[in-house]
Amino acid sequence: MRITVIGGGVGCARFVLGLREHVRRTGSDDTIDVVVNTGDDWWLSGLRIAPDHDSLLYALAGVNDTERGWGRAGESERVAAELAAWGTVPDWFTLGDLDLGTHIARTAWLRAGASVSEVYARLGSRWPLGATLHPATDAEIDTHVDTDDGSMHFQEWWVRHRSALPARGFTQRGIELAAPSAGARDAIANADVVLFAPSNPVVSIGPVLAVPGIRDLLSDSRAPIVGVSGIIDGSVVRGMADACLTAIGVETSARAVAEHYGARASGGILDGWLVDETDVAAADPLRALGITTRAVPLWMRDADSSAQLARDALALASGIAR
C-alpha cells in the first residue's frame, strides 16, 4: 500500500514517525511518501532555509533535538555568533552549526541549478528515512503575512513576533505560477490512502493546497483522504495555529478546521477526519457535512501512541468506500 502524507513541521514529523513505526510493526511493505509544505522556506544571509522539510528530515533520521523540539541534537551556534557580528542574521533567528551544514549544502545545490525536488532527494539519501519526502512545488512560494505594520516574511512574523502581531492574511508570492512537483503529483495521484498530518492548517497545509493543481489531484484521487486534527479541545497541540486560524476567520476547534478543509463530496478535500476523544461532539455535525469523523486519542506522547494514531487514521481510511 502506498501511503501519502501531506503536511510539514514537527507535528507532521511526529505523525510520520508514528506511521513508520506502525508500518514496521505490521511487517508490511507499505511505503510512505510525504508531500511537504515549502511555504515557510526563506532566504536568510544568502542561504535557503527550509524549516518544515528539515524538521521532517532530522526527525526521520533520528538526529533531531527531541528536548528542544526542533533542530539537530547536540547543536552549537559558533557560526551564528559570527553571522550576528557581521550583521547578516537577525538576533531573533537561531541557526545551529550542524543545521547550517544542511542550509549551505542545499543552497550550493540550488545555486548549481538543482531543483528543490533534487535537493530533497540528495538530503534524503544521507540517512535511511523510511519515507520519501517531496516538496509540494519546486517553485519559490514563501509565505508572507499581512499585518497593520505591513507585509513581512512568515518567519519574521512567526519567530520574531511570536505570531503576536495581528495578521490580516497570508499570501504565497508567485504561487499562481507554481505547479506541483513531479514527486508530489505522483505521490497524490498514485496513493492508496492520503493522510493530512496534524499540521498548522493555515501555514503548513494551506500553502500546499494553494499550489495550483494540488486540489485537482486530490479531487481526482481514488484514494480515501483522511485528516488528523491538530486542534484538541479548542487548543493547538503545538505551535501557534490559533493566531493563523483567527487571521483567516476560522475558529480554533477541530470541527471548524474540518469545515474549513471541507468535505470532498462538496468540493473540499476530506473524506474522513480524526478528532480527539474530547471533541467527540464534532463527529455528528461533520458527518452531516459528508466528513466521516471518528474520535480517538490524538496525543502523540511516544512511539506507541503515535503508531496507534497512524493505525486509527488508516483504519478510518479503509472504512471509507470510494
Add this chain to the structure above:
Amino acid sequence: MRITVIGGGVGCARFVLGLREHVRRTGSDDTIDVVVNTGDDWWLSGLRIAPDHDSLLYALAGVNDTERGWGRAGESERVAAELAAWGTVPDWFTLGDLDLGTHIARTAWLRAGASVSEVYARLGSRWPLGATLHPATDAEIDTHVDTDDGSMHFQEWWVRHRSALPARGFTQRGIELAAPSAGARDAIANADVVLFAPSNPVVSIGPVLAVPGIRDLLSDSRAPIVGVSGIIDGSVVRGMADACLTAIGVETSARAVAEHYGARASGGILDGWLVDETDVAAADPLRALGITTRAVPLWMRDADSSAQLARDALALASGIAR
C-alpha cells in the same frame, strides 16, 4: 604619507603588520592601503572564499591563528564535518566554523548585489585594522593552473596537490575584461610610496599585475616602487612559490624574481628591491638593470624584525629620486 602595499596572503599580512607597527612607533599619521590579490578566491559549496583577503583581515584584526599560520584562532570544524557528509566540500579543504561565518556573510552580500570592494569595506569595518584593504579588481579572476592532468582551480592545485603536480602555467579566466577597483586605482595613483609585499610573485602578485590597467597605474605613479623579496638564499620563506616560479621559467632566487618584475625604467615595475643579507651578491647585477637593491635582514620573526623590515623598505624608497 600614504603607503600602498600590493600583495596577498600570510607573507603580505606579516609585512603589513610590521608596517603598521612601524607607523605606530613613529607616531606619524601615515596611512596604509593594501591592494589585495583576488586570484586565489574561489567558489566552494556555493560560498565565496577569499583566502588572501581573509589572511590579511584576520591578522590585522588580531584574530588569526598564529600557531597554525592561517585561519581564525580558536577555530572549530563542526560545519565542515557536515559539509563533508553532504559531499559539497572535498576532504582536502578545511573550512573552520568562525571562518565560515565570513564566507557566508561575504556570499550573502555578493548575492545581494554588493561589489567585492563593498564586501571588503563591510568586512573591514568590524575591527580596527590600521589599514584599508582594496581588492585589485571587482571582477572574478580566479586563477587556474594548467597541468598534464588538465586545468584546475588554483586551490585544487595548491591545497589538494600541494603544488606537486607539475604546472605548465597559470591563467586568470576572464581577466581581459577586468579593471582595477576604484580603491586599488586610487591607492596606487595617489600613493606616496608603493611597496610590493614578499608574497608569491606568480600567484599573489602576478594576478594583481595581470589586471588590465594596474601596470599603467604603476608606470604612471610618481611614487617610488619598492619590492621585498619573498625568496631568501634560493629558498621560499613560506609557501610553495618555487613550484610556481619553476612553472613560468623563473629561477627561485631573489635576483631572478626582481628580473622577472623588471626595472620600471625598462617597462617593469620596480625602482627598488630589498633582498636578504645572504643575497647581497644580487645587488650589483640588479643595480645594473636599474633596480636599486639593498640587502637587509628579511626574516620577520616578531614585531621588532617586521617593523625594522618596513622601516628598511621605506628608507630605500625615500632614497630613490623620482
